[in-house]
Amino acid sequence: MADADWLSERGRDESDWRGMTVACTCVGSMMVDRELFVSAPGKVILHGEHAVVHGKVALAVGLNLRTFLRLRPGKDNGTVEINLPNIGTKLTWKISDLQALVPSFHNSPESKPLGPSPEQLDFLKTFAGFSNGTTDTESLAVLAFLYLYLSICGQALPSLEIVVWSQLPTGAGLGSSAAYSVSIAAALLATSGKISIPAQENIRWTQAELTLINSWAFQGEKVIHGNPSGVDNAVGTWGGALRFQAGEINPIERVPVLEILLTNTCVPRSTKTLVAGVKDKLLKFPGIMEPVLSSINAISEECQRVLQAGVEGLTIEQYSVLEELIDINQHHLNVIGVGHPSLDRLCQATTSHGLHSKLTGAGGGGCAITLLRPDIEPSVVDAVKQELSAYGYQCWRTSIGAPGVSLHSSSMLPEDVTRSFNKA
Numbered sequence: 388m389a390d391a392d393w394l395s396e397r398g399r400d401e402s403d404w405r406g407m408t409v410a411c412t413c414v415g416s417m418m419v420d421r422e423l424f425v426s427a428p429g430k431v432i433l434h435g436e437h438a439v440v441h442g443k444v445a446l447a448v449g450l451n452l453r454t455f456l457r458l459r460p461g462k463d464n465g466t467v468e469i470n471l472p473n474i475g476t477k478l479t480w481k482i483s484d485l486q487a488l489v490p491s492f493h494n495s496p497e498s499k500p501l502g503p504s505p506e507q508l509d510f511l512k513t514f515a516g517f518s519n520g521t522t523d524t525e526s527l528a529v530l531a532f533l534y535l536y537l538s539i540c541g542q543a544l545p546s547l548e549i550v551v552w553s554q555l556p557t558g559a560g561l562g563s564s565a566a567y568s569v570s571i572a573a574a575l576l577a578t579s580g581k582i583s584i585p586a587q588e589n590i591r592w593t594q595a596e597l598t599l600i601n602s603w604a605f606q607g608e609k610v611i612h613g614n615p616s617g618v619d620n621a622v623g624t625w626g627g628a629l630r631f632q633a634g635e636i637n638p639i640e641r642v643p644v645l646e647i648l649l650t651n652t653c654v655p656r657s658t659k660t661l662v663a664g665v666k667d668k669l670l671k672f673p674g675i676m677e678p679v680l681s682s683i684n685a686i687s688e689e690c691q692r693v694l695q696a697g698v699e700g701l702t703i704e705q706y707s708v709l710e711e712l713i714d715i716n717q718h719h720l721n722v723i724g725v726g727h728p729s730l731d732r733l734c735q736a737t738t739s740h741g742l743h744s745k746l747t748g749a750g751g752g753g754c755a756i757t758l759l760r761p762d763i764e765p766s767v768v769d770a771v772k773q774e775l776s777a778y779g780y781q782c783w784r785t786s787i788g789a790p791g792v793s794l795h796s797s798s799m800l801p802e803d804v805t806r807s808f809n810k811a
């Protein structure tokens with residue numbers, strides 16, 4: 388896990404992550420002839436995971452761990468290369484071979500992004516040499532890339548070299564799939580002239596451009612998740628804190644500073660499988676499961692109310708309510724079948740120190756959040772961390788809220804990112 392310190396600082400310093408008024412310099416041509424660096428944040432779901440897939444409210448915030456993408460024009464002008472060092476994948480295709488796929492993918496420039504059809508996915512699997520029912524890390528990442536590349540750039544396939552490297556653990560509940568899809572969508576839209584390339588690092592894309600990035604990233608999430616709600620790609624695009632329900636994205640403009648302990652149980656799991664499991668349960672026991680999802684909805688509503696009432700600083704009573712909501716939701720998430728013994732152990736360990744935790748993201752292992760009150764003794768946090776590390780878990784203290792998708796200049800990239808790009 389990368390050290391998140393630089394980003395915690397950056398997240399705190401960037402007071403503009405909620406304001407998105409921008410002025411951009413547009414590129415006239417269809418292709419850029421220079422490097423582009425794009426990044427998108429991971430996310431933490433405070434409340435509403437899984438329920439949000441079924442139309443309930445989720446509250447989610449950007450995380451100070453990001454996925455970075457470097458795009459360069461291809462060396463020989465005849466190939467596309469995707470290099471994914473986190474998962475040890477590096478693949479190259481000839482543009483002439485990819486060109487044959489274009490008629491099955493390309494949308495007209497005016498049309499809205501469309502989701503991948505089963506036929507298109509089968510087509511891509513055959514092209515990339517993946518077997519049909521495959522759901523492994525590499526094939527999902529490669530299929531999502533190819534889907535976005537062919538759909539966005541279909542008019543004139545550019546020769547490119549792309550490296551994507553992330554500070555996020557993949558498949559741990561922190562929205563790495565969405566950060567991956569958002570950064571690829573933004574880079575491909577920019578390089579094909581469908582959105583501008585802001586002239587300076589501190590200038591953001593317009594709302595219309597962010598909306599386009601988000602809707603393409605959602606299609607990438609569909610390739611990876613099957614049936615995503617869209618909350619993760621919305622946070623990856625806009626950052627900050629969002630209330631999300633049935634595709635409606637409402638930024639929460641002011642949120643009190645919240646400190647959390649983020650813990651990765653390092654138990655691998657697949658969002659796609661867990662989401663499908665909840666759907667099966669809901670179909671099997673609608674009368675039992677629907678009230679649980681409604682209760683999770685009410686938890687999200689109550690949490691939002693408390694956060695907005697405590698914008699200037701949460702009171703002790705408000706912290707107590709937030710802690711109770713965390714406990715109730717963790718029980719609900721167990722009921723809908725997305726708990727795991729590793730998460731039970733984590734909750735027991737933090738409870739024994741008076742702290743409250745819940746899983747975040749799809750569950751089944753992966754990550755959990757533990758709320759830290761501002762007056763907590765550092766010795767308590769150290770003791771909890773020590774206990775969790777003894778289980779083989781990784782934990783780090785961070786604050787929530789981070790900027791959404793961003794363009795960078797090479798000189799402004801953090802050291803760990805530059806190092807990883809140079810090695811790739």
Ligand SMILES: Nc1ncnc2c1ncn2[C@@H]1O[C@H](COP(=O)(O)OP(=O)(O)O)[C@@H](O)[C@H]1O
Pocket residue numbers: 454471472473474523524525526527528529551552553556557558559560561562563564565567611612656657658659748749
């Ligand atoms: N940096 C990355 N490099 C390659 N693939 C990635 C990267 N980040 C995410 N992915 C893709 O996203 C998948 C993980 O998505 P998911 O199961 O939704 O977990 P989460 O979004 O919680 O990390 C991986 O299996 C992989 O296909």
Ligand SMILES: C[C@@](O)(CCOP(=O)(O)O)CC(=O)O
Pocket residue numbers: 435436437438439440559560561562563564612614615616617618619658662747748749750
């Ligand atoms: C379980 C869910 O609510 C969140 C999944 O997040 P992640 O992929 O585990 O980071 C699914 C979704 O909203 O699409």
Ligand SMILES: [Mg+2]
Pocket residue numbers: 562563564565612619658
């Ligand atoms: Mg995901």
